[in-house]
Amino acid sequence: MLTARGLNQYYGGSHTLRSVDLDVEKGRCTALMGRNGVGKTTLLRCLMGVLPIASGSVEFAGHDIARLSPHRRAALGMTYVPQGREIFARLTVEENIFMGMACLPARQARRVSGEIYELFPVLRDMLRRRGGDLSGGQQQQLAIARALVANPRLIILDEPTEGIQPSIIKDIERVIRLLRDRGDIAILLCEQYFDFARALADRFVVLSRGEVVASGGAEQMDDDSVRRHLAV
Numbered sequence: 001m002l003t004a005r006g007l008n009q010y011y012g013g014s015h016t017l018r019s020v021d022l023d024v025e026k027g028r029c030t031a032l033m034g035r036n037g038v039g040k041t042t043l044l045r046c047l048m049g050v051l052p053i054a055s056g057s058v059e060f061a062g063h064d065i066a067r068l069s070p071h072r073r074a075a076l077g078m079t080y081v082p083q084g085r086e087i088f089a090r091l092t093v094e095e096n097i098f099m100g101m102a103c104l105p106a107r108q109a110r111r112v113s114g115e116i117y118e119l120f121p122v123l124r125d126m127l128r129r130r131g132g133d134l135s136g137g138q139q140q141q142l143a144i145a146r147a148l149v150a151n152p153r154l155i156i157l158d159e160p161t162e163g164i165q166p167s168i169i170k171d172i173e174r175v176i177r178l179l180r181d182r183g184d185i186a187i188l189l190c191e192q193y194f195d196f197a198r199a200l201a202d203r204f205v206v207l208s209r210g211e212v213v214a215s216g217g218a219e220q221m222d223d224d225s226v227r228r229h230l231a232v
């Protein structure tokens with residue numbers, strides 16, 4: 001579904017992504033892992049088009065998207081749940097969800113499918129609350145809901161468990177597993193919480209200082225060679 005080859009990116013003089021290759025398949029969850037500051041968010045922002053790349057290629061569902069704007073990528077079926085959630089604090093829960101449909105043709109963007117409230121029942125009870133009044137975990141659920149109403153073919157999640165209480169982490173894990181098992185969506189999950197990534201990933205990629213230093217199938221995730229790059 002998504003193929004990136006030889007991605008390079010710089011912040012001024014610092015070489016933040018170094019020839020990164022990445023594949024994300026339909027019906028599979030790929031975990032992107034690595035310590036703080038290795039370039040995970042930078043990579044996701046480059047894939048989504050929020051940051052330009054210096055060189056390399058990015059293809060999504062057969063389209064060359066390397067130079068497309070983020071909203072064009074969204075219209076092709078890519079969606080992004082940013083680190084820190086970036087909920088619109090002054091909009092209601094319902095308005096936040098509607099924002100997720102901004103990339104859809106007007107005809108499709110009028111109704112929120114009830115499925116979203118089956119996945120996240122708590123949101124139905126809070127439709128009129130302001131986003132900023134929700135707990136961190138509820139905001140994370142809202143951010144995922146906002147991404148899913150766009151009917152994505154690829155969902156990119158940046159550290160969805162960061163700062164979230166364990167009971168809600170379980171709910172989020174259940175939703176991601178359900179999406180994966182549905183088989184029609186590709187999932188790129190950036191995560192530092194190893195057990196969470198381990199529970200969901202079919203494949204993994206480890207970044208260190210902007211470089212891919214390990215990758216493979218889920219069965220290799222427990223290897224010392226992988227853990228060495230993740231332990232603080």
Ligand SMILES: Nc1ncnc2c1ncn2[C@@H]1O[C@H](COP(=O)(O)OP(=O)(O)OP(=O)(O)O)[C@@H](O)[C@H]1O
Nearest residue numbers: 011016034035036037038039040041042043083192
């Ligand atoms: N806008 C920016 N301008 C300059 N440098 C930046 C910018 N954003 C990030 N960096 C630097 O680029 C490197 C990679 O940052 P990035 O946020 O991609 O890491 P990360 O792996 O997502 O970290 P974390 O796990 O803490 O979220 C870090 O050294 C960071 O300080």
Ligand SMILES: [Mg+2]
Nearest residue numbers: 040041042083
């Ligand atoms: Mg990050």
